Amino acid sequence: MKDIVEVVHRYLRDSDTSWTVAVFGAIAEYHTVQGQPQEVRLSADGGTIVGVGGALRVALSGPVRLAPYEFLTKRRDFWLHGVNLCLPEDVADIGCGKFGLAELGPDEKAIRQDDRSAILFDLGLGRPTLQAMIRTADPALIKALRGQIGRNLLGAEGAEAYRLILAGQPHRVFQSRLGRVEVYNPIPAPDGRTAPGPHTHILPDLLASGRTHSANVPVPPGHVPVLHFCPPNPILQRDGEAAPTLDRNHMAAFDALLDRFGEAELEAAKRLARDGVRAGSPPPDTTDLSRRERTAIRVALRKLAACSPGDAAVAHWQEAFETQPAIPPVA
Structure with missing residues (x-):
């Protein structure tokens, strides 16, 4: 575990690395916006980052496997890469396989102290390795959501709850066995554009597949990915456009990960x-x-x-x- 924690520490300190807690069809992403301040604190099992638009916690435990990978893009000159932190399927299960909105009470595990009295609601996405939640201290929104308890947000009956969530703009909190991403940035309108920085996506059609990850991403047999990070690409910028020059340091760093854990x-x-x-x-x-x-x-x-x-x-x-x-x- 010590060698994996060392890798995690390195990339928690790298503001160009992005982090995600996700399953196929539901994802929370922590990205640093250039120029915005953030606080990084390392710990024996990982660490935290608190930024303007969200926060991240990494807390490693159990038989963690670090699985770096590379895959192709449609553009012939480029490639993508990433790193999954995986657990055996039974260990990764956090008991969140039920559907329907549910109230969970105060968020005592919130990364920021000021958020720990706010109320959590589980969105009930039915995925055992991912708990997707919203968090609010707004009494009016809490009262309104309590009237929607048990509604399946992935079906037509969840339309009113989604309307309330969009209007109330609560925090989104996604967590797995190894990590938590909290998003403070506002939720964009259905036809709006996602702002830079931390954000979430829920795509019911993809969730319906029941898959934990994309078929393009290899994971060790019997394991599932429960936390992911993406170090900077040596030839592509964050927006997907070509970098002005090849960054050989980024390439060498990821090659070292592949040599060690690939x-x-x-x-x-x-x-x-x-x-x-x-x-x-x-x-x-x-x-x-x-x-x-x-x-x-x-x-x-x-x-x-x-x-x-x-x-x-x-x-x-x-x-x-x-x-x-x-x-x-x-x-």
Whole structure:
């Protein structure tokens, strides 16, 4: 556990890292807005960040697995990455699998002292590894929500509760076995734009799938992701546009995570590509590799191309492995 806590401490101190507590279809994200103050406090099991628009708590316990990963974007020159903190399925269950709005009482675990007398309401999303809540000290909103107790917010009967929540603008509080994200920023109107910084999304159609995470993201067998962080990407900015230059320090830092905690089969495939390019060897028969191995090799080749633009050996391997046409980077 000590080595995982060290990794968490490093990225809690990095204001360019974003954090999420989520399941597929419901997510709370903690992002730092450049120029806004925040307070970071580290602890033996993680730490907290308190910012203007929200707060984050990481509290590691149990048999935590750290699972870094990389995956492709539709733009041929880029890739994405992230890190899941995973637990065995039975350990990750926090007993929140019921549907319907429920009152929970004062939020004694609130990150800020001033919020601990406010009242929590569980949104009742029916997901055992995620508790999605709202928090308010407004007597009128508390009274109105008590009239909606038991209503399923994912169906038509939840329309009035959603209207009350949008009008009352309570805090949103999402927590799992390993983390909590609190969002103080206002909820945007249905046709509005999400403000920068901490925010939440609830997408009933995706929730209905019952999945804990995207199929593009590998997790250890028998485990589920319950906390996620995304270190800065070496070639993309936060808004998804191309960075002016490749940040080799960010690349090296994430490569070190992959070397230490990455999936052995996929890291071996990446080494195959790197060693083959450096030796000038021809690409292997792609049919001899699994889909996941081919994806890992494509990521490795995109990273090599970013480090050595125009390299003929990299281009030769990419010709064998890239199946979609190249899309020019965003200027």
